[in-house]
Amino acid sequence: MRTFLLSATVAVSCLAASAASAQTLRIALASEPTAVDPHYHDLTPNNALAQHIFESLVSQDEQQKLLPGLAASWENDGKNRWTFKLRQGVTFSNGKPFTAQDVIFTFCRTLKNETKVSDSFADITGNFASVTSPDPQTLVIETIAPEPLLPNLLSGLGILSASIVEHGTITYDIAKNCGVTGPWPTVTGFNDGSLAIGTGPYKLKSYVRGSAIELERNPTYWGKAEPWATVRLLPVTNAGPRLAGLLAGDYDVIENPAARDLGRIKGDKRFDHVITPSTRVIYFQLDVARDQSPFVKAEDGKNPLKDVRVRQAMSLAIDRDAIVKRIMDGAAEPAYQFLPTGMFGTQANPQKLAYDPAQAKKLLAEAGYPKGFQVTLSTTNDRYINDSQITQAVAQYLTQVGIKAEVDAMTRAIYFPRRAKKEFSVAIGGWGSATGEAASFLRQWPPTPNETKTLGGSNYGGYKNDKFDAVIREAVTTLDDAKRATLLQEAGKLVLADYAFIPLHFESGIWAFKSELDLKGRADQFMLAMSVKPKAK
Known part of the structure; x- marks a missing residue:
């Protein structure tokens, strides 16, 4: 039996004084959350916002080490059963006590979420055979297939209060609506604040798309109070205005200033900055399944992306070192x-x-496209660091080898729903490993989707490799760490050899802030008010 019991001590910086505890923290975000609903879309800005309001059973520190959250401890029986002992004395922001019923309701809601984008978080709960509660502070999860990373996966799933719906006895019985007798919550109720009830250190005060998100300290929070009475999260998608706002005193912290602009604050005692390597890989996903792809035009009328030689040629056309040096200003690493x-x-x-x-060019000729073909690269312009500039550079590289590439850049609020509907031919992506191991990407993007949707939930390009599917399915159910590592290495090699996903680089998270603050950069790139403290004096 593998047992996990971690210290519940939370390291908190010394607060300067009562004056500091009354301050408002103003944060300029590089990418705006698309919803307050913690289950709406498994997206870093959304998940970071959610962590202020909704806690998970398991938490992660800045380097993605697992820590107790709403679960004080957990253990696995070596097979399919996980037992979680829940933290006692926790209440939601509406005063209702936190119990196992709330967790079961949350799990059910991920499978009854009509307003979600894609299958966000259902890939976790889709593997649950049963969830029971022997007592209010104990939760037992039986998985259909062994899940060695269940605590890691649950660290990203925000827990809701069952009090936000009409219900009888809550049970994990999807066919019987889990005991819910009223309508299931939708994204609108979270955005207007009526359903934004959590156990986290902050409460939602207001959410105005395109303007600001305002949080206020949760007076019933079970942990130590955060130093900021109010937090204002302000979307400023252009790096120049973010830095200008910091210099002018409009913001206390900004996300992702352009690395080339850091010289403007270096040596200035009023400001400081942190650069933290992340696990986020930036890549392109290719439509490798359809005979006619919507944004590809070739003389033979076919979809050239179905040919591995064409996909390899696209990879060979890209100078990753130049992108890292010239566009990312060295604040990234080429991804292989x-x-x-x-x-x-x-x-x-x-x-x-x-x-x-x-x-x-040689591979394109061998594949029957000596004159190339036309393709549109679809990208966000407000989600990843320099996303549209990166895509423009890749388009230029492709054009130089004969592939006439155009760029269609759009806001992520439009981009992600369209990508989920498989509307693109070549689509940018960015994926940070929530589990801290290779399974995170390999189980989400390349697999043929399974019936429970626990694998391949984001396989929008229709990639299919039977050998890879067999290896990854074995890997994600293997509890032996050494064997799982070997299987994941094999799975990764198989995907790379097919070039259906073309990795470019790994981002670094960059934060700039006023010098009277301390900020811990996170490998998951989450911008959390909880990571910012007044500097000890």
């Missing part, structure tokens, strides 16, 4: 696999993805 080397399940010495335009 889907998680940084050295992390669990990665290849120790991955083969470099070469820049070779001559070989790219």
